[in-house]
Amino acid sequence: MSTFRPLPxxxxxxxxxxxxxxxxxxxxxxxxxxxxxxxxxPVLRQRCGSCHNPDKKAGGLDVTTYTGLMAGxxxxxxxxxxxxxxSYLYKLVTQEDEPKMPPDSPPIPxxxxxxxxxxxxxxxLENKGSKAAAPKKKPATRAKRxxxxxx
Numbered sequence: 001m002s003t004f005r006p007l008p009x010x011x012x013x014x015x016x017x018x019x020x021x022x023x024x025x026x027x028x029x030x031x032x033x034x035x036x037x038x039x040x041x042p043v044l045r046q047r048c049g050s051c052h053n054p055d056k057k058a059g060g061l062d063v064t065t066y067t068g069l070m071a072g073x074x075x076x077x078x079x080x081x082x083x084x085x086x087s088y089l090y091k092l093v094t095q096e097d098e099p100k101m102p103p104d105s106p107p108i109p110x111x112x113x114x115x116x117x118x119x120x121x122x123x124x125l126e127n128k129g130s131k132a133a134a135p136k137k138k139p140a141t142r143a144k145r146x147x148x149x150x151x
Contacts, residue, residue: 034119036066037127043112044069047093047102066126082135084120 034040044052044063051058054068061073069089072078078089091097093116095107107113119125123132 033125033128034115034122035125035127035130036069036119039115040119041066043108043115047108047112070124079120079124080136081124081133082121084117087120090116090120 041064048063050056052061052063052073054062054064057073059073059075061078062068062071070079072088075088078087080086080088084090088097090113092099092101093108094113095101100107102108123134125132
């Protein structure tokens with residue numbers, strides 16, 4: 001029969017500190033998460049909402065709702081979850097692609113572009129209760145066979 005032996009006090013404290021640190025880190029990450037509702041929507045409303053709203057939908061795109069933005073516009077999808085560099089919307093607002101947005105204006109401020117980048121790279125969370133969207137799977141490409149010339 002085994003007897004219960006309490007952990008030494010220092011080991012008990014170490015376990016407690018480890019558990020508390022883990023809980024605090026998880027909570028901090030959740031609070032630092034960039035979400036559409038809290039961080040992205042204010043930027044899009046101010047910078048894009050006058051043209052890309054439910055009434056106008058320039059380019060077929062409505063950025064005033066999460067669903068509208070994720071649906072994309074006349075050019076197709078606008079967001080690649082987990083990859084801002086491959087996201088059409090991000091390329092437009094950084095003016096790396098055409099049509100440059102906003103049109104006939106300098107790019108939106110760097111701080112606002114950084115919010116959009118963090119949101120897309122972070123999995124395009126709709127709100128604090130959301131889970132990150134899975135990145136779209138890239139189609140597999142077949143390796144080309146080398147051409148061997150007969151001599």
